[in-house]
Amino acid sequence: MRLKTYFNVWKIFGFNAIQENLVNRGSNILFMIGKVLRFSFSLIFLFLIKNTVSSFAGYTSAQMIVFFLTYQFIDLISQIFYRGTYVFSNEVRLGSFDAYLTKPINPLFRALTGKPDINDAIFMIPSLAVSFYIFNNLDISVTWLSLVWYLILVTNGLLIITAINILILSIGILTTETEGIIWIYRDLSSMGRFPIGMYMQPLRFVLFFIIPIGMMITIPTEVLLGVKPSFSIFVTILVGVGSLIASLKFWNWALKKYSGVGS
Amino acid sequence: MTKYLTLLKITWQNSLVYRLSLFTWRLRSFLSSLMSLTVWTVIFTSNNSAFGYSKESMITYIFLVAFLQSMIIASSLNGLASRLYSGEISNYLLKPINLFGLFAIQEIADKIKNLLFLFLESLFLFLIFKPIIVFPDLKLFLLFLIWSFGGLILNFIITLLFGSLGFWSPQVWGPKFLFFMILDFTAGKLFPLDILPIMLQKIIYLTPFPYLSFVQIQLFLNRLNSQDILKHTVILVFWIFILGTITNKIWKKGLKSYESVGI
Numbered sequence: 001m002r003l004k005t006y007f008n009v010w011k012i013f014g015f016n017a018i019q020e021n022l023v024n025r026g027s028n029i030l031f032m033i034g035k036v037l038r039f040s041f042s043l044i045f046l047f048l049i050k051n052t053v054s055s056f057a058g059y060t061s062a063q064m065i066v067f068f069l070t071y072q073f074i075d076l077i078s079q080i081f082y083r084g085t086y087v088f089s090n091e092v093r094l095g096s097f098d099a100y101l102t103k104p105i106n107p108l109f110r111a112l113t114g115k116p117d118i119n120d121a122i123f124m125i126p127s128l129a130v131s132f133y134i135f136n137n138l139d140i141s142v143t144w145l146s147l148v149w150y151l152i153l154v155t156n157g158l159l160i161i162t163a164i165n166i167l168i169l170s171i172g173i174l175t176t177e178t179e180g181i182i183w184i185y186r187d188l189s190s191m192g193r194f195p196i197g198m199y200m201q202p203l204r205f206v207l208f209f210i211i212p213i214g215m216m217i218t219i220p221t222e223v224l225l226g227v228k229p230s231f232s233i234f235v236t237i238l239v240g241v242g243s244l245i246a247s248l249k250f251w252n253w254a255l256k257k258y259s260g261v262g263s
Numbered sequence: 264m265t266k267y268l269t270l271l272k273i274t275w276q277n278s279l280v281y282r283l284s285l286f287t288w289r290l291r292s293f294l295s296s297l298m299s300l301t302v303w304t305v306i307f308t309s310n311n312s313a314f315g316y317s318k319e320s321m322i323t324y325i326f327l328v329a330f331l332q333s334m335i336i337a338s339s340l341n342g343l344a345s346r347l348y349s350g351e352i353s354n355y356l357l358k359p360i361n362l363f364g365l366f367a368i369q370e371i372a373d374k375i376k377n378l379l380f381l382f383l384e385s386l387f388l389f390l391i392f393k394p395i396i397v398f399p400d401l402k403l404f405l406l407f408l409i410w411s412f413g414g415l416i417l418n419f420i421i422t423l424l425f426g427s428l429g430f431w432s433p434q435v436w437g438p439k440f441l442f443f444m445i446l447d448f449t450a451g452k453l454f455p456l457d458i459l460p461i462m463l464q465k466i467i468y469l470t471p472f473p474y475l476s477f478v479q480i481q482l483f484l485n486r487l488n489s490q491d492i493l494k495h496t497v498i499l500v501f502w503i504f505i506l507g508t509i510t511n512k513i514w515k516k517g518l519k520s521y522e523s524v525g526i
Binding site for chain 1: 294305309314447463
């Protein structure tokens with residue numbers, strides 16, 4: 001019953017976001033063209049590598065493309081649902097967050113999912129279609145079992161993304177400034193376009209355990225491709241669930257430190 | 264002249280006020296270079312040459328692109344359109360200073376700051392990758408510096424041109440996003456443009472973007488013959504002249520229609 005209420009609230013967020021997008025049609029069309037160009041150029045680059053280089057960091061060049069497609073999917077999901085993180089610190093500064101606290105829904109839910117990205121939701125459709133087409137034409141073999149594990153680990157990756165976004169929101173409460181952190185996270189996550197194992201230590205450790213991009217993207221892809229994963233599935237799921245629990249505890253602690261601006 | 268020097272000093276001091284923002288901005292630039300260098304180092308691990316580049320040439324390319332990215336493409340004027348639309352420039356219009364002169368001073372302060380950090384970052388990357396940098400002869404090096412200066416002016420003009428959108432519309436993030444997406448790839452940030460299919464290269468060369476760093480690096484790497492050097496010099500001057508004239512006209516028109524109420 002409570003879940004249904006939250007779903008209905010989220011639908012209102014989505015509806016509001018669509019209305020906002022329709023007001024700024026011109027800018028949104030250009031934004032969409034930009035997204036398509038970025039995706040296309042990245043694919044062109046990867047296919048150029050595929051056609052020139054036979055292996056890449058121990059993977060075949062076809063396998064390397066799957067890493068990029070997984071990154072693209074997980075990143076888009078994160079953008080669609082958690083765009084609210086980008087504007088949250090501003091809402092703390094302006095005092096809008098005070099209003100969230102007085103509403104009969106969880107303030108974390110409002111802060112995290114309050115601004116769905118409609119552009120990315122629309123872009124998801126062609127992006128998925130192209131990804132499936134490319135995936136089907138790659139010279140790789142996938143078993144049903146590895147596909148099931150892939151889906152489980154991608155879901156685990158989404159838990160990690162949720163945890164990172166909650167962490168950023170909590171920092172927003174404590175410092176009211178998160179723009180720099182968000183962009184660094186975006187840059188670090190873009191490193192997941194390639195297998196994390198190719199980076200040198202200690203960056204590799206950071207990308208597996210501190211900001212676990214590797215657990216989000218590299219491990220699921222390795223499992224899908226039937227390659228021995230860099231870390232066991234157990235460790236990956238432990239990091240996913242553990243990071244979510246830790247981030248929720250941090251959020252609750254940060255919330256206690258919040259002092260409203262009385263707007 | 265003294266007032267411009269004072270402005271330079273103030274802009275420099277302002278840029279160092281938000282040190283955390285400065286740190287995160289530089290860290291992002293560093294991570295971007297680190298990723299590119301890692302990708303290309305991995306590609307060249309099993310290949311002596313790829314896409315017509317030797318390992319040394321490609322690593323030199325990536326170092327140079329990081330350098331020119333910070334010196335030419337990075338700009339303190341990216342928020343110019345919103346400064347115009349919000350009426351912030353009214354303050355400057357009332358002062359006995361040339362508006363373009365002020366913007367140029369702000370750019371110079373930004374470039375000096377970038378240059379200082381760039382040396383530190385490059386040193387760090389140098390120690391990690393220990394690359395063999397290929398240097399051209401003195402004549403080519405001097406021409407490289409002149410072309411880089413030309414690229415800097417060209418980028419300044421393009422930034423002013425985009426900024427002028429703020430005279431008429433608050434919706435500038437769409438065109439800006441598209442512009443940055445195009446720039447990211449057409450200036451040769453992640454990979455050299457000459458690895459792309461010929462058709463795509465021809466289209467990109469119809470724009471001024473390759474003149475913001477790609478052709479400069481080609482010159483540095485001694486990959487241009489005398490005919491190419493002459494052709495690119497003429498085209499670079501042509502873009503500066505044409506876009507400079509258009510920008511000047513648009514700004515004159517914009518300033519005539521500019522109004523700010525209650526500032």
